Amino acid sequence: MENKWRIGTGFDTHPLVKGRKLVIGGVEIPFNKGLDGWSDADVLVHAIMDALLGAAAMGDIGQHFPPGEPRYKDISSLDLLKEVNDKLAAQNWGIVNIDSTVITEEPKLAGFIDQMRLKLSQTLSIKTGQVSVKASTSSKLGCIGKGNGIEARAVALIEKRS
Numbered sequence: 001m002e003n004k005w006r007i008g009t010g011f012d013t014h015p016l017v018k019g020r021k022l023v024i025g026g027v028e029i030p031f032n033k034g035l036d037g038w039s040d041a042d043v044l045v046h047a048i049m050d051a052l053l054g055a056a057a058m059g060d061i062g063q064h065f066p067p068g069e070p071r072y073k074d075i076s077s078l079d080l081l082k083e084v085n086d087k088l089a090a091q092n093w094g095i096v097n098i099d100s101t102v103i104t105e106e107p108k109l110a111g112f113i114d115q116m117r118l119k120l121s122q123t124l125s126i127k128t129g130q131v132s133v134k135a136s137t138s139s140k141l142g143c144i145g146k147g148n149g150i151e152a153r154a155v156a157l158i159e160k161r162s
């Protein structure tokens with residue numbers, strides 16, 4: 001028998017470069033650099049998508065949204081997140097909760113967390129209380145600590161709906 005609850009984890013990193021917008025959790029954040037990638041490179045949304053797909057054992061975002069495909073060039077990752085949610089819903093999976101952490105030295109994200117939770121919950125058609133976003137640094141250690149990129153981690157709990 002299939003379990004009613006399933007848990008999944010997600011992880012993502014993107015390099016910080018000049019000349020790109022910085023979009024995290026669907027929120028554009030004023031900064032002198034942005035994340036590089038094929039889509040809008042929203043590192044937090046990508047980690048959440050992988051957590052959701054992982055919980056449902058449905059592979060990873062690279063399989064569902066291959067980089068290099070013209071349709072995904074600079075696309076808002078919220079659109080992809082909605083597609084992932086639809087794929088889960090098609091198999092009767094509903095989201096119980098998501099917890100996530102964004103790791104970056106700069107910029108400070110504290111002032112944007114509630115906006116991110118709102119965007120994410122609206123995209124997933126769940127309550128803001130079901131989505132947690134936390135901000136952390138890596139204490140100046142390693143490539144994230146030197147400001148070369150931003151990392152995100154997420155866990156998601158899903159349940160089978162009848």
Ligand SMILES: [Zn+2]
Nearest residue numbers: 012041043046
């Ligand atoms: Zn990514």
